[in-house]
Amino acid sequence: MATVLVQQHTLHHSTPPPSPIPSALNVNRRPSPIPNKHIPVCPTGPSTAESAPVESPPIPRSFPEQPSSLLHPPDSFVRISRLPSPTVYAIDGDSLAAALDHAASQPLSDPAQMFPWLHGLHPDNHLQLGFFSSRKRASRRTPRCWRGITVVKLGGDLSRARIKGAVCASEVISPSSRFLMADPPDGFSVRNFHIQTAKLAAMSDIVIYAEDGSSKSELLALAEDFTLAQQAWRMKHDALHERPTYNTFVVTSTFADFEKKHPNLVAIDAKGNSTGQVMDFFQWERSEMCGMSRASEISANVWLGPTPDYLLRPGLCEPTKEDDYDLLIEASDLASIPGPRFLGMVDKQLEEGPQRMEFPSSGSIVLPSGNTREVEDLVNTIRWIYYLANPDEPAEAPDHDADSVMANTEPRRKPRKVFIHCADGYTESSLLAVAYFMFAEGVPAHEAWLRLHCDKKRNFFTYPTDVAFLSHIQPRLLQESPVSHSIDTSSIWDPQWFLKMDGSLPSRILPYLYLGNLHHANNPQLLTELGIKRVLSIGEPVSWSDAQRAEWGPENLMYIDNVQDNGIDPLWEEIDRCLEFIEKGKKDGCATLVHCRVGVSRSASICIAEVMATKGLSFPRAYCFVRARRLNVIIQPHLRFVYELLQWEELQMKKRNVQIKRELEWPSVAREIALLNKPYSRS
Incomplete structure (x- = not known):
């Protein structure tokens, strides 16, 4: 896979720390699946003496003595x-x-x-x-x-x-x-x-x-x-x-x-x-992730979702009725595109019971350099999956004795239920899922992106290499598609918003709330296609033309210009104003994009506050809720933002006339966050 692990914004030196603080966080837990995410760089604000922020005014509340x-x-x-x-x-x-x-x-x-x-x-x-x-x-x-x-x-x-x-x-x-x-x-x-x-x-x-x-x-x-x-x-x-x-x-x-x-x-x-x-942060994040990416049908008899627990933890649990699939295809970094002989073998074994196979993960296939064998095998695999799931149509099955594919007009008796899966349900499997959707539904890549996200309500993550690869092979997929024979592939073109996209969409936190980065915000055509009509910019202004601003309307754009990701600037004073802006869009039936530069600290904190306010969740649960939905990227609100959000939790309890009682204390919250992030950090 092409995932890149990016360090936290910390300067590392050769001198080791004098105490065993980091190693003390080797908590005794049973191994659990780690979502495929990475820690992005979160730039701080100005660091020079001239531009260093002045000590911010305190929250209007004073506790000079100990509690x-x-x-x-x-x-x-x-x-x-x-x-x-x-x-x-x-x-x-x-x-x-x-x-x-x-x-x-x-x-x-x-x-x-x-x-x-x-x-x-x-x-x-x-x-x-x-x-x-x-x-x-x-x-x-x-x-x-x-x-x-x-x-x-x-x-x-x-x-x-x-x-x-x-x-x-x-x-x-x-x-x-x-x-x-x-x-x-x-x-x-x-x-x-x-x-x-x-x-x-x-x-x-x-x-x-x-x-x-x-x-x-x-x-x-x-x-x-x-x-x-x-x-x-x-x-x-x-x-x-x-x-x-x-x-x-x-x-x-x-x-x-x-x-x-x-x-x-x-x-x-x-x-x-x-x-x-x-x-427990680990368990709650896993629960939220599985809930967010739970298996759903993306095309007739083909499902997409997270790897079932009985496969992740063999022997600890049994398959449920929901896991009753005929063919389970796991997207894996180590897999190769299956060839015709392998597909023929699996085809025969399906008569004996459910079968498993692997397919390359998202980000692992690049544009072919002259040799198109991989493209042929990929198209052949997708065609084979389609006719397993749709046996009533004339099928083309792989020749078990040759590398070519020969026609077989005998219809299959039973549709096969196919499950495309990976650990988190949305990363490694996305390349195969999008390619299959293009073939099965007869739509170009950009339309597959939108329909999977908007119509099928799937959250998924792809890489720039996936965009390039799928754009390259889309004429072949559409030519082979059983539902798009009349399409003139020479006239297919990629819209401008798709050409500017790096593969990822903004993360859908709630139906009316998206979390993204500055790159997402500077693609207003993409936002329009997703139904996003309002943009809340935290500390990072968008680079839009005057015409684009006028088209959206100034009332649909808000810029918070006094919050840097520097550990000094408070967020508390801006939370109410930001949530009122989001609420206005919700009442008008409009989705809002909240973004900063990377989409993991300032904007993530606002999204956490919104989840706490609307869903009545404690900070730890709202944090995991947003973290699970910030696809492939680990949210990283810094210490002060997290501390202020714990205070925001107190305020929500007061508004609900509930006695203050934090679910977890500050040291426990900080320790759990450190443990969650430890597997992704090289330090």
Whole structure:
């Protein structure tokens, strides 16, 4: 496949980080299919001193003091430490459940107080420091307004007996009983999600628990290590005791007690099974992706969708009635175009039962250089699939003893149900799906793109090489098509919007909401063909002619000019205005394209806010909803945008007259996002 893995906008140097923060994110999970996506570059805004943004005004809300906590002061808890100082306290399951519930109801601290500190300001990282604190050295100071709860599991095996939000001790503390220095010593990034757990553990009460049957002395020893770390951190960062103390607690209840009395806090049970009680980004993204790309019929008896679970995880589940296909064609990077003899063999074996075969994935076939054998085999394969699915028409079957195709006028008795599939249901399989649709429906490439997306409601992703290849072979496909014999292929031409297209369409997030990049936005003819009549530009203006602007009407174009992807500019103040613009189009029956430069940070954040507002989803679920639908590209809202969207979640609860209760806390959200992105990053 022609997928290119693009690094995050981070400057990498040869010096390794001083702490095991990245490797600590090797979470214990069962292997799961990874959607075929890539991390795009997200350019920051101006970085020069002259153009560096001034510190933005805070959200109109002030929390100068720490939020209240049921763990502070700890006077009501029993002291159990062996050391005279500092102290370890005991806590039971009921008290921990109440404390976590209370913490989730406390408003998040003002982002103006938490940023840029949360970005990671290592004292030796002059690039990061120069960008964020060249004008304001006070921004380096550790905030006083944060008080969290970090749950740590003894032993670090998170593949079983995991309480909501629990982490390994190695993610936050060193063997020498010191909190890890999480800030990267070099490079520049506004997406340091992987450092948040360690960074905020030092400003949290620590709660340590163990699996049933674990050593109590080891549990207490680990707790004492954390008390020493808290003491050392306080001496270094709070020598004047300007903030309340943070304490360490040991859970006295058994894990079985949690499973019985507080199942909503159990993410993974004692046997290693996910309970579904706690939001899991991996599982939710997979669920959203499969829902978005679920199998559907694109032409008579030919279906397109994601690879069924029983094929992805052999032995773990059985095929369902919906998986009752005669022929399953998997698009694969390693596959070759099948030849006539192979098709003839599969043709015979279909009489014995369902068969599987492979076909090259999207992006893997380029324009032929003189030798047209690949084109012949491709057309032959598509013709063969068509007559399997449509046996009532005179069929042409492959000659089992030769490379040519001979006519066979004997109709087949039974239509075959054919399923074209790949892991995510929309990437690797798109080349074959579009080519087959062109042949079966007798339409040129550009019309196949539109009909698959608009009429068949399929989201799919192709590459520029696919566009070139399909444009090249479309005369042959249409000449061979059983429904387009009367078409004069010499008169077929590609419209201008198709010639400008790189293969991808804007991502359909909701029926009235599309997410795309600046290239999509600068193709207004394409937008018109998709039914998009409004454009919301976040920080990146479109390059349209005056005539195009006049044709669309100024009321259908909005430009937000004060939000750069630099980790400094707030998005909060623009969310309401953007959503009102989208809502106006929705009421008028018009779809809106929201875009920035790459379509993964600023514009993705607005789409997440819209999904939260209209579907009533929490931020984690809305994030996965949009992520699954941003085809082949990983959305990358930076730290501040994600933090503000968690506050947006609080606001939505207030509007619905619901008590504030975050589904996941900030360190857990950041950790899960880092884990989601880790497989795609080379760092």
